[in-house]
Amino acid sequence: MSDQLIVTDVEGVTDIFGVHGATGVSHWKCLASRRHLHGDWEAVELARVPPGGLSGEHRHTRTEEIYYVVAGEGEMLLDGTGHRVGAGSVVLTGLGTIHGLRNTGTTDLDWITVEVRVPHPVSPLEEKVNARIHDLKAEGELDTTAFFTGPLRQVAVRTMAADTELSLHAVGVEHAVFVLAGSGKADAVELRPGVAVTLPLGTGAQVSAGPEGLEFFHVVLVAPRSRSQR
Numbered sequence: 285m286s287d288q289l290i291v292t293d294v295e296g297v298t299d300i301f302g303v304h305g306a307t308g309v310s311h312w313k314c315l316a317s318r319r320h321l322h323g324d325w326e327a328v329e330l331a332r333v334p335p336g337g338l339s340g341e342h343r344h345t346r347t348e349e350i351y352y353v354v355a356g357e358g359e360m361l362l363d364g365t366g367h368r369v370g371a372g373s374v375v376l377t378g379l380g381t382i383h384g385l386r387n388t389g390t391t392d393l394d395w396i397t398v399e400v401r402v403p404h405p406v407s408p409l410e411e412k413v414n415a416r417i418h419d420l421k422a423e424g425e426l427d428t429t430a431f432f433t434g435p436l437r438q439v440a441v442r443t444m445a446a447d448t449e450l451s452l453h454a455v456g457v458e459h460a461v462f463v464l465a466g467s468g469k470a471d472a473v474e475l476r477p478g479v480a481v482t483l484p485l486g487t488g489a490q491v492s493a494g495p496e497g498l499e500f501f502h503v504v505l506v507a508p509r510s511r512s513q514r
Contacts, residue, residue, distance in 0.1 A: 289489060290316050290482040291473050294330050304340030304384065308333075315396075316460060316482040323458045323507030324435050326399035328482065330354075333387045341384035344377070346405035348432045350398040350439055351375040352420065352501050354464065357389030362415045372421030374439060376431055378414035379406045396462050398503050402434035420501075438504040444468070444493035452489050454507070459483040462501040467494035475500075 297311040311332040318325045326347050333339060341361055351360070353373045359366040360375050361384040369375065369385075377383045379402065387393035418426060425440035437457065441464070444450060452459050452470075461470070461481045468475040470489040475481070475498060483489060485507045491498070 288484065288487045289470065289473060290320055290480075290484065292316070292480045294478040294480075297330065297332060302340075303338075304342040306338040306340030306384070308337050310337055310339060315462070315480040318401075320484060321458055321482070321507070322485040323505045324401040325458070325460075325505060326401055327397070328460045328462075328480065328503075329397045329399075330394065330480075331397055332392050332394045333385070334392055335387050335390055337387045337393070339385045341382050343380060343382045344399075345379065345407065347399045347401050348379060348434050348436065349377045349383075349400075350396075350436070350503070351377070351385065352396045352398075352439070352462075354394040354396060354462075354501075356387060356391050356393035358393045359386045359388050360384075360417065361386065367417055369417065372419055372441070374418050374420040374426070376416045376418075376426075376428065376439075378432065381414045383415065396501060398436070398439075398460065400432075400434045400436055400505060402432075404433065435506040436503065437506055438502075440502045442500055442502050444491070444498040446493055446495050446497045448493050450491045452483055452491060454483040454485050454487045456485075456506065457504050458485055458507045460503040460505075461491075464499045464501060466496050466498040468492050468498040469494075
């Protein structure tokens with residue numbers, strides 16, 4: 285089913301100035317968007333800021349969001365308080381939380397943003413301290429149902445040993461995968477660091493790890509049977 289998969293990579297990022305009111309340049313690329321999916325995704329994106337750069341503080345009233353740090357060091361700003369994050373950190377930001385991200389390191393700070401829509405938005409004036417930070421690389425997997433109100437169900441960093449296989453099926457759910465290390469294939473799609481594969485509803489893929497193994501960031505979201513049910 286590889287011809288139905290959404291396959292992108294981190295090449296050709298776009299320069300953006302003044303993200304969320306911040307000064308300076310950042311870099312961005314959309315890896316998947318709601319236009320090609322059935323679930324209530326807003327988008328899966330790569331973001332990057334140089335040393336000293338900032339993605340400005342802002343609040344979401346209709347979406348919940350995950351930040352997964354791929355590389356670099358930074359400070360996650362949650363309602364004005366800074367929290368140290370680095371490669372492997374995942375930040376869950378719920379409705380109403382003011383959040384931003386600053387690069388405090390000496391190299392680029394790269395992260396994946398997964399933003400999804402929720403059934404019950406909050407007032408633009410409603411502020412909440414509604415966020416959690418986890419070391420996802422150490423924990424391996426998080427069930428997000430106890431925290432988020434929307435369709436996100438699971439976020440994980442999966443490590444596959446050399447020459448092993450994993451079947452992914454988009455039955456009642458959709459999957460987003462971002463390769464962190466190693467090599468392999470998703471059906472006929474070549475996997476390498478920086479490649480993103482999204483599985484729309486009704487598709488599937490056989491993921492196989494190469495001789496050095498495979499590590500990837502993985503998100504699962506509940507999806508309705510058809511677009512008419514959205």
